[in-house]
Amino acid sequence: MKKDYLKENISSLKGIGDKTQKVFEKCGVSTISDLLFYYPREYEKFDEIIDVADIKTGDIVTLKCAVIGSVVVRHVRNLSILTFEAADKTGRIKVTYFNMPFLRNTFKSGKFYIFRGTARKKGNIIELDQPKIYKEEEYQMLKGSLQPKYPLVKGLTNNAVIKAAKQAMMYTAYLDEYLSKEQLQSLDVMDYSKAVRHIHFPENNDDLMRARKRLAFDEFFEFILRVRLMKSDEDKSVNIYKINDSTVAEDLIHRLPFNLTGKQLDIWDDIKCDLMGEHVMNRLIQGDVGSGKTIVAFLALLMTASNGYQGAIMAPTEVLAKQHYDGFCEMIKEYDLPLRPVLLTGSVTGKAKREAQQLIAEGYYNLIVGTNALIQDKVEYQNLALVITDEQHRFGVRQRERFAGKGQETHVLAMSATPIPRTLAIILYGDLHISILDEMPSGRIPIKNCVVGTEYRPTAYKFIRDEVAKGRQAYVICPMVEEGELDGVENVQDYSEKLRAALPDTINVGMLHGKMKTSEKDEIMQDFADNKIQVLVSTTVIEVGINVPNATVMMIENAERFGLSQLHQLRGRVGRGSHQSYCIFLNTSEKDEAKKRLETMNNSNDGFVIAEEDLKQRGPGDLFGVRQSGEMNFKVADIYTDADYLKKASVFADEILQKDPELNSPDNALIRSFLEDRRSNTVDFNTL
């Protein structure tokens, strides 16, 4: 019964009227429980007051300065601009406030104030725009504390979320703990409800880390349990679709315009052995972006079909599915292959959809390409022998499970462009055999990289203009969707405007982010693929698998905010064609570590090397400075930074399952219900 409290609408909290409730809803928060799981994305640390001379631009700084000279208010169009100079013993700054003319009376020349804001350099002058002002005592109180900063949308302020979250904290008492006291102790993790409280309002850094680790542990544990439970079913599976060697597939290999790489051939051998072997195939191909996984998948589908069975491939988005479908159709035509392909996605509707579904059910189509439309209840297959998930890390274990469940003892091939170090891959994909595709097709021109500061921007824009003039295209990545989410961080909306102004009108600048509708996103991606858009400003939603060989420039704003592996994935969007490609990492931080980290990208184009470096360089100290790599759809957990807890969760899951393989024992009832509860709590990986 007690769960009902958690399901209460947030409007029962003080200060949440209709309007606020609606904005919260936009962020996916309607119940108390949603609010409890609406974690901060960062924390603001109120650190020591520093000297002007020690300012590193781009940082949020707190200064104690005296106002010097007079306070000036100017009017530009509808804007009032208030400025003055201020200084401490070590240097001067310029302070600006917009549309706050009333502050004129607040500041007295010669008096000291505490200012806190992002320091920027304009020419030789250090500027602070809209800094917050504190009284001495007030700041002393805040010093050392961590204030949560939540993901926001227009109309929702951080303070509003803090206020609501503070009230919601008492409901954490209703959160169920599935670990016993002994287990909590032996695992050395924080109690669940405490962890939720402290992820919102940590007392100090240490506390925050422990809270985060606990929540990461839960995510890993859930993931690993599901994978292991799936495995225990599949272990027994005997191969009922013996797929014999296919001459059509071997023929195709010889007729392709390129030679398969040695690694592609090795993996093709692995797959053939699986398909012909005693047991059902359960294999993961891990191959860096551009290593040529698709053709291997196609060979497997061809072999399956030529044995009289159906094979299906599922991609995370329509654009990717369509890209595969078009590519396959071309090959089928060119080489006259015995395949009857069909595309099934969310935008196939009405009669076309019914027809497609019927012909799939009757077994007419033997190569089925689509999105998660393929695993809808209504879709039935006749003799589905092989399912392939492309960009497998974008799907949850459950989707994978459902897909395989569409056939009987179906062969499963998963493909991923996320180079996870082997030790971690074995834990995460314990159920899968792993093939690693770590050889690039020959003839690729290596991408040229550069790590630059903000002063390089105009040069970068000119460079983009020149590339577009040559007929090429460019991507620009920003960390945020819209203004106001984080200070000093570029957002897609404003940035596209900025670029439109900076580039000639003949260049079409498009914009892409996760808050757009799927159909809208797909349209933009298609326009980019068709070169109707030349410069695409996007968040990281930009498809991992997208293949636009004509794009040659990847510019990443605030590059220091991304994990190395993620940067590598982004870079993989270019360098796919016959033209020289470039990746510009724009570093807005002056910190030495940031520069050093980004230099790794300069020095290597190898995803596996970078993943290892990521693991090494991202100590547990920099949890929030860098964006989570976002792999595997975890909300809090990061397979690199939390590798220690990943191992812990794996050992614990094994311990539990060894004694109770199906989790049927009453001792494990709480763990069972934890798994069931989490079903409703899935993470949307398209939130950015």
Ligand code: ADP
């Ligand atoms: P990914 O592994 O990232 O999915 P793709 O399968 O999309 O990569 O392949 C990228 C490009 O490389 C495609 O245009 C594909 O035709 C081409 N390709 C694949 N294998 C080879 C090869 N052995 N030699 C040359 N080009 C290849």
Ligand code: MG
């Ligand atoms: Mg791919």
